[in-house]
Amino acid sequence: MTLFRRLTGLMAALTAALMIGLAAPAAIAEDNPAPAAAQATPAAPAAAPAAAPAAQAAPAAAAPAAAPPSCSSTVLEKCTGNSGDTAWLLTSVALVLMMTIPGLGLFYGGMVSKKNVGDTVMTSFAITCLVTVIYFILTYSLAFTGGGWFIGGFSRVFLQGIHYDLASGANTPNGLAPTIPETVYMMFQMTFAIITPALIAGSFAERMKFSAMLWFIGLWAIFVYAPVAHWVWGPDGFMSAANVDAKGNFQGAFQVLDFAGGTVVHINAGVAGLMSCLVLGRRKTPAPGHNMVLTYIGAALLWVGWFGFNAGSAVSAGLQAGMAMTVTQIATAVAALTWMFVEWAHRGKPTVIGIASGAVAGLVAITPASGFVGPVGALVIGIACGVGCYLGATALKHAFGYDDALDAFGVHAVGGAIGAILTGVFAVNEFSGHSGLLEGDVGQFINQFKGVITVAVYDAIVTFIILKIVDVAVGLRVSEEVERDGLDLALHGEVVH
Amino acid sequence: MTLFRRLTGLMAALTAALMIGLAAPAAIAEDNPAPAAAQATPAAPAAAPAAAPAAQAAPAAAAPAAAPPSCSSTVLEKCTGNSGDTAWLLTSVALVLMMTIPGLGLFYGGMVSKKNVGDTVMTSFAITCLVTVIYFILTYSLAFTGGGWFIGGFSRVFLQGIHYDLASGANTPNGLAPTIPETVYMMFQMTFAIITPALIAGSFAERMKFSAMLWFIGLWAIFVYAPVAHWVWGPDGFMSAANVDAKGNFQGAFQVLDFAGGTVVHINAGVAGLMSCLVLGRRKTPAPGHNMVLTYIGAALLWVGWFGFNAGSAVSAGLQAGMAMTVTQIATAVAALTWMFVEWAHRGKPTVIGIASGAVAGLVAITPASGFVGPVGALVIGIACGVGCYLGATALKHAFGYDDALDAFGVHAVGGAIGAILTGVFAVNEFSGHSGLLEGDVGQFINQFKGVITVAVYDAIVTFIILKIVDVAVGLRVSEEVERDGLDLALHGEVVH
């Protein structure tokens, strides 16, 4: 009953949003280049770290075609940028979506009790759908268009005008990805906006109401993910390496290096996870995962998809993508072995879930570093996060007694922080135009700390507020009976036969 | 025994086909450019909607290299078209194959009883293999080479001459995909020819003989899929947007917009499914799906792979691919949420199979529209098919009492029709050079109806005939004992332990 009433509210809300969508005159929403032209944000020849390559590559790539290509009136003679870069980014969108569905859902699904596996995989699936809608209506614009230091603008609400900007050549507002259609860049960033909240689910698994989860994630995507993404990756975010003037001088507060999402994605998700399990409280009877084969499949698909995540963040198919892929592979393998051996030494046996968790820890830690460090940096990062995340998922958790069910905090926040900070140590100028501590740049090293702390603090506070609001509004936690009998049957009317 | 006798017949048939393959002189089959040169079909500068982009992009893409590149005598200095477009299409082939195996097999496999899951996944796998053989020997040529309004020619039987056409520059018979090797275009289209019959299996699941299924699908691929694909996508099909003369004037009967297969794939499969469940009759004891985790994995891989299906249908890595991917994501997410909320309101609970089914419904409905509509059109299509397909899989089915086991008709025919018709409403000239009702093109809107009806009627009749023939020849349905004990053990000698 109450569930049903709340659900109706939820439907109302969403439908409203959708209707606004319909309301927005198709004309504006789709046909009018004006707004695009209107909002001129600083061109970013050396935009975001991720964009830098692409940006600089642009001339090179376009060169033969006498850049910039003149764009005619029909769609397809519009300059389609670099078809190789575009092909790789289209592929990366598919790879990163695969990380969340089915990847993450299975990785988590194998670690819960059999009676909750359906709810767990459905959480990943529903978040994918919900965030897609919120993002195309609102948060893409808030995060990735020019506005101010703290939040972007509304020029891309409902993706209006997104189709035209490559045509406007140099003045594209999408300096973040100059050689590909903005639609593709938008889709690529969407997959990041999807997986981040999906990661949080690892902390509140097996006990949060499905309806509460939808409210929580929806609000979090708007009030936490969008601003943080803008700060770090937006054209004028206050920590964003893309926030430079025409001469390439940094215009923000302090510049943070985050190639593919150590702070925006992993620390952000991990800290939100910690808050959620603190607010929810412990599960009644935690049990070992019910099926390590599902976890194996999930970890493997996360690894494969992560090539799109990290190498795709080069926003081009070239040298930087190649090195990003290389260091991703190395750090992941090293971290997986490290976790396996540490657990083997600690508990006497190497486990499937252990090596899989170690691989994910490595993927997390190399994420912010992937465009900046080299093979040896990756090796060290892999060892560091293999040990660090194992402790995060065991000693740390047990010491404080919170029930981070699937270790979203222990792996993603801890691993993300290790990676973000070591990026400030091992960044190699030759690869990325940025140096780390080893190359003597102390300032960058300190900025990395600043970035981690800023994001963690903001995230913790706002997430806590959102959780409290949702708790009052619809109630966060399922009843004891539901938790005991399993969320699958009680909330979804389904069971694995 | 009888099973064995029939099987031998089947083997004989196939082996025969294979042997013809061997008979065909390797010379002709592989080395002789003549046949290719011989059959000159209308160059299609604005070929199929799908091709249009590529076609027009061609000059742009080729431009820097002073188009058309002169082709020398050794293989690799032959003009390899645009490597970026080719890279994306090679990737799309992998993505679309992944939709059928393992995607569709798992989506379906999770919705049947545990005792039939093996037969269900094997059906997808076997269809993949069977259609591959039929297609490369015969149906690629029948569908995609010039012949007449109703069926293509034999110039590509055994793929003879396929390797040479890019070399022949402008006169390529493959005007449908001018910037990529014809082999890649052939492979891309093959994956569509595979998944279409595999979708039908959703209707006859849990009761059709495996041997009968092979006969049915083999004949259907030849007598239904090949002609319909030619009508809608062939260089000179009577509804094909590619059927234009040198001046770009339409040469067919009426032009139907079907970007990636609303009519050719989904309505076609759905209607055939309806016929098959009508002819087979109801299952004795239908039960709820045995494992929603498999269905979750399948739906997720279908979604990921569908990017190749829709964005790949741009046959290029550029603006149109980007927008096709964008609207695919939006429609899918919206439809999934719509189905989930409708079921939640109707039955009191949101289900894993429900949200997964809604996602597939959205993917189906956006398929014909993906290259033509924008984000807002996608939003409306998503809501429409979310509701429509839910009713198709519930009210409609229960009203008429046919046993569309996994709702191939309820989701694919209904969703395909909704998408095909709404394409005629929301098509945006700016994106595709085609307008819909909203932009005042009533004719196109009417053509979409004509297309849907023509395909549905032809499909229904021919499928019915094929089913009756197979029933007489080998018998369509398994015995009651087999159905009761499960097809896995009885037909395949395997069980999930």
Next chain:
Amino acid sequence: MTLFRRLTGLMAALTAALMIGLAAPAAIAEDNPAPAAAQATPAAPAAAPAAAPAAQAAPAAAAPAAAPPSCSSTVLEKCTGNSGDTAWLLTSVALVLMMTIPGLGLFYGGMVSKKNVGDTVMTSFAITCLVTVIYFILTYSLAFTGGGWFIGGFSRVFLQGIHYDLASGANTPNGLAPTIPETVYMMFQMTFAIITPALIAGSFAERMKFSAMLWFIGLWAIFVYAPVAHWVWGPDGFMSAANVDAKGNFQGAFQVLDFAGGTVVHINAGVAGLMSCLVLGRRKTPAPGHNMVLTYIGAALLWVGWFGFNAGSAVSAGLQAGMAMTVTQIATAVAALTWMFVEWAHRGKPTVIGIASGAVAGLVAITPASGFVGPVGALVIGIACGVGCYLGATALKHAFGYDDALDAFGVHAVGGAIGAILTGVFAVNEFSGHSGLLEGDVGQFINQFKGVITVAVYDAIVTFIILKIVDVAVGLRVSEEVERDGLDLALHGEVVH
């Protein structure tokens, strides 16, 4: 206890390796172009079969940009080669990694007893990690840099200097893949170095100690895979088609055609598998596979990923990739149907594991041939290996009584040999610049035999020695109790609930 002691040894060893990594001055390891410049290996305009296309394509591809592009001092204006080729190879890396994890692990996992599925999937995962480390530290350099006929050099140990070579234009040591960054080529080859030892596990499944497996595979990767890869694909290997002088004259002993790994990967893994099951002995109580759905998923992902394996081996996104993909699809489908029908005739039923095994057999056999043969060649190869591998997994195995648990030898060695030899029959000069027996080249046909035998003999001997050493050092086989109770619980402390 002893397990623990051995494990500590293992940890020590690995850690040592890792530390060396740290020891290696970051300077050399990452910043110093010198070593790269230093070692000049023969440029390979017509390098490896795999490279040939790319090599020759280079000018064509680069042409528009006035080859070779001048390379500036900052990373990204360095010539990034052909972005389309690079996009396809980046994608191929993801596809081929997906073959091993989750692909192969699931294909094998479904064929073992439920009590051993965790150990089986973990074996694939752990091998992926272990080989990654060994390869980037040592074996990439040993296999793919210039040294001598039998083994390469140390110039790429820890991947030092790998980032610079495209910058050095024509003098790149990476003549094997001139249009893509060497990092991407290295990653692509890494995925081959990973899956090869993972395939061996099919023979020793359900009874080898996990610790012994790590030692065995680690040593095998160094002493068997690295040299064999160098012989066949190295710039100066004694069978390598890439081993040519500036004028393109062959400089090795005899030239073997192996497009994507018939000898290097499949015969190599299969023969090692045979040795391992001979040394280990039979399982106590072999049982039928416990879950054909897992095997179905694995086979499907292997098929999809194999497009990266074979079409990726063109090291370019062009005509050759397209034809390689085409013949891969044909041979696989034909082999799958062949196996299915043969088993149907033999045992009265078509099985899921049968059709899946046939598909893998087809993929194996077409691997060496994929860049050289055409559709009709693929058809014959498919039939031949479908029958041959079925006999290899049944009659042959039962005749000799060895317990090749999951038929790594019966499928991979037999299929690899069939493919390697038929490559020498059906190679078409028009496609690859190489002719087979049908085109009158008897020498090449004989060379294929020589290649198969040389690799098989070397492999058998060295694998046997390694196994004996590991047996003495840590013991190869688990105790009877462990085998009886299942490796999952006994070795990993996990069970599928």
Next chain:
Amino acid sequence: MKIVMAIIKPFKLEEVRDALTAIGVHGLTVTEVKGYGRQKGHTEIYRGAEYAVSFLPKLKIEVAVDADIAGQVVEAIVAAARTGQIGDGKIFVYQLDSAVRIRTGEKDKDAL
């Protein structure tokens, strides 16, 4: 009181359950078991080899009933579970000393 324990073919469960409720027996407990007997098993096929499986899936039904209706219960089960083919199963009846309903503590007849 008696316990009637029946081994039946799995697909007969619904019919047996209905037959029992028809004669006023509203409680029973079902267990998935494997049976070995006259009925020949089936063979599984794996990689071209055949594996004989001699244990077949059956269901065990246990019903605690008042002694005087035991005979009636047996007949009802026989009628409902019979197909006439080998493997239909057996019914075993044995003495039950006492019964308790956990919820209420009611004893014997009242507990059923």
Next chain:
Amino acid sequence: MKIVMAIIKPFKLEEVRDALTAIGVHGLTVTEVKGYGRQKGHTEIYRGAEYAVSFLPKLKIEVAVDADIAGQVVEAIVAAARTGQIGDGKIFVYQLDSAVRIRTGEKDKDAL
């Protein structure tokens, strides 16, 4: 000797086991069963349709004990397994003629 056979709610297993060990019973055998009785079943939802499931998951516990502690064992189980809601289950007690410990061949009481 007696065999005490109890049908309980699955999540009560630990408590029952502890209650038994508390009174010195250190061995028991547990079987997953499905129960049908007064307690109403649940419904599963599949593609907008509802399927009623009347057989609910229960656990069957079998304990062989010396006759004179049988009553005590029953009480212990009742106390531990009761929730007071419909579906708590039943306890059945019946006569056991003899028992053997396979490992040692010990008989009867010594075998328990």
Next chain:
Amino acid sequence: MKIVMAIIKPFKLEEVRDALTAIGVHGLTVTEVKGYGRQKGHTEIYRGAEYAVSFLPKLKIEVAVDADIAGQVVEAIVAAARTGQIGDGKIFVYQLDSAVRIRTGEKDKDAL
């Protein structure tokens, strides 16, 4: 008639089945159960934590036999199922009032 109910280690099933057929018993019913007793359980490892599992997989075999061969049956099972290690299991024998073969309606001895 008697019912001989044995709890054995899972991997002993084939041997026990063969031992019984050897003495002319051609029917039996097997159930997967979990046992708790002297034999210590194992531990599962999950994310660096250990979980003790005290219920171990066993098989329950039920054989209805004529009273005068019951002893022989027990001996046969003991001989076949013994490993000598803790956890070999138990054999319980209890009285069977009547038996029916569903297929034919044959009663008692004829039903076995």
